[in-house]
Amino acid sequence: MSQVPTLYTFRRCPYAMRARMALLQAGQVFEAVEVSLRDKPASLLALSPKATVPVLQLPDGRVIDESWEIMRWALAAPDAQGWWARAQSPENLERVRRNDGDFKHHLDRWKYPQRYTGEALSPDAHRDRAVEVLLRPLEARLREAPQLGGAHPCATDLAVMPFVRQFAAVDPAWWEALPDLAAVRSWLSGWLVHPLFVACMHKLPAEGAHRFPPRQDLDGELSERNR
Ligand SMILES: N[C@@H](CCC(=O)N[C@@H](CS)C(=O)NCC(=O)O)C(=O)O
Numbered sequence: 001m002s003q004v005p006t007l008y009t010f011r012r013c014p015y016a017m018r019a020r021m022a023l024l025q026a027g028q029v030f031e032a033v034e035v036s037l038r039d040k041p042a043s044l045l046a047l048s049p050k051a052t053v054p055v056l057q058l059p060d061g062r063v064i065d066e067s068w069e070i071m072r073w074a075l076a077a078p079d080a081q082g083w084w085a086r087a088q089s090p091e092n093l094e095r096v097r098r099n100d101g102d103f104k105h106h107l108d109r110w111k112y113p114q115r116y117t118g119e120a121l122s123p124d125a126h127r128d129r130a131v132e133v134l135l136r137p138l139e140a141r142l143r144e145a146p147q148l149g150g151a152h153p154c155a156t157d158l159a160v161m162p163f164v165r166q167f168a169a170v171d172p173a174w175w176e177a178l179p180d181l182a183a184v185r186s187w188l189s190g191w192l193v194h195p196l197f198v199a200c201m202h203k204l205p206a207e208g209a210h211r212f213p214p215r216q217d218l219d220g221e222l223s224e225r226n227r
Helices: 014-025 042-047 067-075 090-111 123-144 155-170 172-177 182-192 195-200 221-226
Strands: 006-009 030-034 055-057 209-212
Touching: 006 014, 014 067, 014 155, 014 195, 042 055, 067 155, 090 123, 090 155, 123 155, 123 182, 155 172, 155 182
Parallel strands: 006 030
Antiparallel strands: 006 055, 030 209
């Protein structure tokens, strides 16, 4: 077994993105296996029969197969910079709950209407519900502080950002023209160029386990921040 954790991941999966960013923020070296969701490797199915990504296999054999729990493992102890602690406020826990619940529900039905035929609501109505359940409350928060963690980001920012990114990408022109969500747009724009996000989107070869990210991606700003 590997001396460092192995993450089964999928580059475009928002749950996997939050796990990769948390591991990077913690300065945790890991090996990443890029999974094809259409052809999941037997090693993944053996570790976690529910067969979703991300899945983290620890060197002692333990398996963590929920993204938020991978974030907890990476960030909670030690938590010198408070990235986990700041995410434990009732408000921030509720943001993740809504993100993974109602927001994801409506996002999927807006983004993939062909997968959800026979819905009572139209795709645009799902889009509008998604704005109401998560983005308006985020806007209120981000007008008073630059990050969901307050002055500094926290696990909540990492957990929610990949889903807001996905939402914004469904119809970029509509997103840019959307009134009243300027603070969310600016928060998202900042995260799209943040070294943690840029590093987490490194492209892996399709086969095998690879040190993630390759050392050159860790140089510069990211390693500065983790010193
Ligand atoms: N609750 C899980 C959800 C993970 C999840 O649903 N991941 C998707 C990919 S984005 C997946 O693996 N779906 C299974 C599939 O498509 O076969 C977590 O937080 O880790």
